[in-house]
Amino acid sequence: MKFSDYTFLAFASLKERRGRTLGAVLGVIIAVVALSLALGVGESFQIAFKEQMEKTLAANSVYIFSSIGLTEADLAYYRNIYEVEDVFGIAFETIKLIDPSGVKTVTLVAIEPRWLPEFLGVTSLEDLIEEGSYDMSGLGVIVGSDVWKDPQTGQKLRNVGETLTVQVSGGKAKQITFFIIGLAKETGGIRGPGMNPDNAVYMEPEAFFTYIAKRRVYNLVVVVAKDSKYVSNVEKEVRAFSPPHARVFSPAAMIKQVSIFVTALQTILGVVSSVGIGVTALWVFDSMTISVIQRTREIGILKAIGFKSRDILLLFLMEAAVISVIGSISGVAIAMLLSSLVRIPVFGYTLRATITPSITLLSIALPILANLVASLLPARRAASLDPVRALRYE
Amino acid sequence: MSSFVEVRDVWKIYDMDGIKVEALRGANFDVEKGEFLGIVGPSGSGKSTLLHIIGGLDKPTKGEVVVEGVRINELSDEELSEYRNKVVGFVFQMFYLIPRFTALQNVEMPLIARGVPREERRKRAMEALEMVGLGDRAFHKPNQLSGGEQQRVAIARAIVGKPRLLLADEPTGNLDSESAKSVMEVFKKLNREHGLTIILVTHNLELVWYCNRVIRLADGRVKRIYRAGEYREMLSSMLKSGL
Known part of the structure; x- marks a missing residue:
C-alpha cells in the first residue's frame, strides 16, 4: 500500500467520526498551546534574566564586597594582577x-x-x-x-x-x-x-x-578582566589579595548557577504542561479502542480482500498521526500568535513567550509520539483480528 | 495432472468453551479450472467453513487445501493476505460494503491493498462496475443502492483484481428472487464468458441449475457429488431426507 492510500483511508475514517476526531484534535491543540507557551515563557525568562545579569554584572568582572570597606591600597593590589584591565x-x-x-x-x-x-x-x-x-x-x-x-x-x-x-x-x-x-x-x-x-x-x-x-573606603570594588576567559584566574588572584572581611564573587559563576536554576524551572514547567499531552494520548487511546470495536467487521472485510495485518496496523496509526499532526501544528501556530499578542509582566519587565525552533519541534514531535504510542495497542489489536470472527462480529 | 483446487481430508474442529465442535470431518473433493461448483447442505453442515478455508480466511485443523499447486494452509499470514488479494475473490451474503465509501471506492479497495496507482485502479474499478451493469451507480453510496445492486457492487469488488477463483457464500440469501436472478446471471456470465472458476455455497436449491457440479455436504462430510444430469435425483433425495 502507498502512503497516499493510508492517508486517504485515514482521512475518510476520521471524517466519518468527525465529532470524536474534532475532540481529539482540540485536545492536542490545547495541550500543545500549554506546552509551547510554558516552555516559551521559560525560555524568554531565561534569556531576559541572563541578558540582564550579563548587562548588570559584567561577565568579565569580579566583584568584591566589604561592609568594613576596601581601601585605595586594596584597589592598587587588584590593578597589579596581570590579566586585569x-x-x-x-x-x-x-x-x-x-x-x-x-x-x-x-x-x-x-x-x-x-x-x-x-x-x-x-x-x-x-x-x-x-x-x-x-x-x-x-x-x-x-x-x-x-x-x-x-x-x-x-x-x-x-x-x-x-x-x-x-x-x-x-x-x-x-x-x-x-x-x-x-x-x-x-x-x-x-x-x-x-x-x-x-x-x-x-x-x-x-x-x-x-x-x-x-573614611576613604569602598563598599564594592569591581575588577574588570582583560577578557572573560581570564575571569577564573583573576578571581583566584583577587581572593588571594583580598582582606578576610571581603566577599568575592564572579558574576559569570553566578549567571551559570542562575541559568541552571532557570533551566530546571523551565523543565518543571514543561513536565507539568506535558500532563496535557498525556491526557490527550489517553483520549486517543480510548477513541482508537472504540473505533476498533465499532469497525471490527470492516477490518474483517479489509482482511478478506487482501489487506495485510501490517496495513491495518499502519492505517490506525495513520489516523492517530493525522490527529496529532493537525492538532500539534495548529497548537504551535496558536501559541506563536498568542506569544506575539500576550505579554507577561515579571519583575518590572515585560516578557513574551519565545517559541524557539527547538520548542516548536518538541511541541510537534511530543504529541505525535505520545499519540502513536497510545494508539499502538488498539492498532495491534485491530491488526491481529481473525478475519472470520471479525466478519461475524455483530 | 492435479486439479485447480484440491481439498484433502479437511477437518475443522472448534473449541467452544472447552466443548469440541467438529464443523468439518474429513472433506475431500477437487475443483477443476473454469468449473462452477455448488456446495449445498443444511445449516451447520460446514459449507461456509469450507469456503473460508479454501479462501484462506481460516485454517483447517487437519488436512490440506491445494490451490494451483500451492498448499494454502502452509502460507504465512502475509502470504495468505496476498493469496486473498490476488488469487481469490469473496462475495458474502451480507454484501459487506463499507458504508462511507462510494460503490467505485468500495470496488477499488482490493487494488488499494495491492498498491495500484489511483488512475489505473479507478479505470479498472469502473470496468468491473460496468461488467456487473452498475456503471451508472459508481458514485452512489451503499445506502443509496438496492440489495441486488449492493451485491453486484460486492461482485465487482471481488473480480476487480482479476482473481482465478470466486467464492460466493449465500450470495442471494438477502435478496428477493428478481435480484437473486440478476446476481446469478452475473455469476453465469463471469463463468461462461470469462472462464472464472466459481464455488457457490447456497441454501437455495434453485441455484444449483447454474452449476456444473454440486457437492452435497452433511455433518461436515461430503455426502455425494452430483453431475449436471443428476440434480433432479439430488433434489428428491434431499426433499425426502427433509433437507
Missing part, C-alpha cells in the same frame, strides 16, 4: 531626602561617571540619562527615577537645576544640599547589586569622600 570602587551611604511631603530613605552611590553604564547595565551614559547631564562633579548629582518622579503616579517631582536637601546619618551626620544635574531613566529596579538603582542618588567619589564619608 581596570578596577573601580563604589561607595554606598543610606541618606534621607528631606521633602515638604516627608522624609524618604534612598541610597547615595559614589561612582565615577564613566563606570555608571557598567554598573547599571546600559550601553552608554546617553542611554542612562532621561534629562540633563551626566557630568557629575562636586555636589552635582544624578537622581534615580523613583527620586525625581512618583513611582506610583509617574508625576514629576523634581527637575534639573533644582536643589536636593538630604540628611546624612553616617559618620559625618549633617544636612547637605545637592544640585540635580541629571535625571536617570527607569532601570526596572533589579539592576545594581544590593540596592534599588532607581531609588538612588549618584555622585562623584571625590566629593563623596570630602562631604559625606568619614
